[in-house]
Amino acid sequence: MNNIRDRQQGFEKKFAMDEETKFKAMARRNKLFGLWAAEKLGKAGTDADAYAKEVVQADFEEAGDNDVFRKVRTDFDAAGVVLSDSQIRSTMDELLAAAAEQIKNS
Template identity: 60%
Template sequence: MSQFDDRAKGQEAKFAFDAETKFKAEARRNKLLGIWAAELLGHTGEAATAYAAEVVASDFEEAGDEDVFRKVSGDIKAKGLDIGDDLIRQKMLQLKQTANEQVASEG
């Protein structure tokens, strides 16, 4: 029975590690997206950092990525910029891969 318990604990630890890694990568992607959008919106310095934090916080509204997308897309449209939704979604995918690589390299 000890082997079974050890195996179960190992699986639980892996599940917890994978969940934490996914959370970190999503938060990193949202921060990178916020920095990208802040630049488009003309924010610099502390204003850009604050905007990136707003984007990260917007992810807690609902499950999935739509809350983050709506935040960034809405702000870009409110500014009157000609940036399509497809480009924003493409950037989100690109930054997700970047964030996954960064989190993985950090160990």
């Protein structure tokens, strides 16, 4: 019985670590995405950092990526930044991969 319990606890610990890693990667992706978007919006320095924080905070509005995407899409439209939805989503995917790699290597 102890063997089964140990195995179950091992799976639970791995799941918790995987979820924590996923959360960290998404938060880092959102920051990187916010900095990328800030550059497209002509923001630099502390303005870019503040905008990146807004993008990170936007992720807490609902589950999934739509809240982050919607924030940046709305801001791009208001500023006249011309990028397609697929270009924005592609950048989100690329930055998630980069963020995951950064988390893995840290």
